[in-house]
Amino acid sequence: MTNRPRHPCLFPRLFAGVRGPAHALPWLLALLLILPSALAGHPAAAASPPALGGERLVLAFYYNWFDENTWRNEKVPDFPTTLYTSRDRGAMARQIEQAQSAGIDAFVVSWYGPRTENNQTETNLRVLLDEAAARNFRIAIDFETQGPFFGSSGDVTQALRTLLATHANHPAYLRVDGRPVIFFWRQQRFGVGAWQALRDEVDPGRQTLWIAEGVDIGFQQVFDGHHLYSVAWSADPGAQLLKWGRRVRAASQTWGRKIWVATVMPGYNDTRTGRSDAFIRGREDGAYYAKTWNGALASAADWVIITSWNEWPEGTYIEPSQAYGSRYVDLTREWAARYKNGEGAAPAPAFAATPHSHPCSHAVRTAGGCAARRSQPARRAGCHLSCAGAVGSWSPVTDRGAVHRAGWRCGLVAGLLCRPRWRGLGGGKCGRGPRPVGAGAACAAARAAAAPLEST
Incomplete structure (x- = not known):
């Protein structure tokens, strides 16, 4: 049920003609005396939850x-x-x-x-x-x-x-x-x-x-x-x-x-x-x-x-x-x-400015298009990376960590999005996907950087 908000001033005429603090004091005292009686007949605010327990x-x-x-x-x-x-x-x-x-x-x-x-x-x-x-x-x-x-x-x-x-x-x-x-x-x-x-x-x-x-x-x-x-x-x-x-x-x-x-x-x-x-x-x-x-x-x-x-x-x-x-x-x-702790906002991390927690490389969006970032653990794991644009975003195509149990390979080829191929668990297929939007020279460079791993 909608409750009617209280008027901001219950007694708008009470202080008419009052110009200074000294003149206002008697009126304030009078207001304190009559306010409880006035409020008794005024509609109450909507029933609301008690103050939250102070826990964030x-x-x-x-x-x-x-x-x-x-x-x-x-x-x-x-x-x-x-x-x-x-x-x-x-x-x-x-x-x-x-x-x-x-x-x-x-x-x-x-x-x-x-x-x-x-x-x-x-x-x-x-x-x-x-x-x-x-x-x-x-x-x-x-x-x-x-x-x-x-x-x-x-x-x-x-x-x-x-x-x-x-x-x-x-x-x-x-x-x-x-x-x-x-x-x-x-x-x-x-x-x-x-x-x-x-x-x-x-x-x-x-x-x-x-x-x-x-x-x-x-x-x-x-x-x-x-x-x-x-x-x-x-x-x-x-x-x-x-x-x-x-x-x-x-x-x-x-x-x-x-x-x-x-x-x-x-x-x-x-x-x-x-x-x-x-x-x-x-x-x-x-x-x-x-x-x-x-x-x-x-x-x-x-x-x-x-x-x-x-x-x-x-x-x-x-x-x-x-x-x-x-x-x-x-x-x-x-x-x-x-x-x-009641702290304010913090600076957002720069996109892809720090190493990814997963050992595999991943595609990131940069001003120049697409770049592949690779870590040394990724080389040891034999991870390959493909990048593809989707609804204005760049998404990593990774093995979801399965290198730790089954191993995989996924080639980085402009215009081709290869699904992981699970060794010993049946084959996946490399399907044609959308060419990364705005990839250009950056994606070509990423592809060239990945080439040494394509034969692993």
């Missing part, structure tokens, strides 16, 4: 539906350092400890509801909560409103009831000021009025914190905070985060205290999902991640959420990988510390 939370979206069929070239752009299945307790424990080492306070886990049949988001969540409790880590839910088991608003209502009666009471469940935190994905499935009725039914006392998603700030009439799942569509994510931070603050003026949750991302690559609108937002050797973090800091975010810990098909993972090693865990540790 760093959260990360987490997915628990990976199995033995996930780790294939045609499905993901990179592989975890250690392949795993989401049902494995050991993998959960390792991920929690890695996240803690990076300064992450909680995972926000996608959830399709309490059904257990063919729903590993529920069965794996139960185990994850126990593993988190054993390590003083926290878990929250990202309620997938368009999940396969939510056929109607009634299904959503029942699932939320179950969540509040079960998982939200688990010792590891994320609470702020004693209130369980619930993120929502695609709450736009239902209108604001429908959510108002639904929340009045399952949480009439507003004992939980609901965080909406998307570009419609109007849901803040019902929800307690807002986030954008992705900002990767923008080449200037910092400006977008500043803008949305202001929008959430403005919503607070209308509907009471709202929580601004700023999204940070290392990059994006969903080109293996088969989507018609798939695209790549290059990681730029950590520079894009820095842009999002700086935007979050500048927007005075209440909390920060990372998209993502392990969304592998969309290429937003920071979990240790075979292409990047622990680089993004290390970067997260630095940025999380800066945020929690």
Whole structure:
């Protein structure tokens, strides 16, 4: 329900004719005496969350539906350092400890509801909560409103009831000021009025914190905070985060205290999902991640959420990988510390100015086009590199670290993009790809530099 904002001056005529401090003092005393009585009949501001507990939370979206069929070239752009299945307790424990080492306070886990049949988001969540409790880590839910088991608003209502009666009471469940935190994905499935009725039914006392998603700030009439799942569509994510931070603050003026949750991302690559609108937002050797973090800091975010810990098909993972090693865990540790210490923005690293954590060379975008950068470990590993332009970005084409277990070769040839060929694991094919845009002499030089390795 929209609450009417208070008038900036309840007594605009009270000080008429008052010109100086000495004359104003009696009037001020009178005002102090009558103000409580006047306020008693004035409409109160919207019920809002109590002051946040003073904790600058760093959260990360987490997915628990990976199995033995996930780790294939045609499905993901990179592989975890250690392949795993989401049902494995050991993998959960390792991920929690890695996240803690990076300064992450909680995972926000996608959830399709309490059904257990063919729903590993529920069965794996139960185990994850126990593993988190054993390590003083926290878990929250990202309620997938368009999940396969939510056929109607009634299904959503029942699932939320179950969540509040079960998982939200688990010792590891994320609470702020004693209130369980619930993120929502695609709450736009239902209108604001429908959510108002639904929340009045399952949480009439507003004992939980609901965080909406998307570009419609109007849901803040019902929800307690807002986030954008992705900002990767923008080449200037910092400006977008500043803008949305202001929008959430403005919503607070209308509907009471709202929580601004700023999204940070290392990059994006969903080109293996088969989507018609798939695209790549290059990681730029950590520079894009820095842009999002700086935007979050500048927007005075209440909390920060990372998209993502392990969304592998969309290429937003920071979990240790075979292409990047622990680089993004290390970067997260630095940025999380800066945020929690209340520090301001930091200079973004120069694109590809420092050695890559992975031994293989990779293609980088420079003013002159494309250049291949090679390290001595790459020569020893026999890594080859191809560069290709995609949606205005330059992307590394690496072996995802598989040189450590299977070996590969991929030629650098202008106009040809060669897929890795796995020795002993069946052959890959070298397919014709787009000629790198603006490659020119720089790509020719990179190709010549790679020539000595082409025969290995």
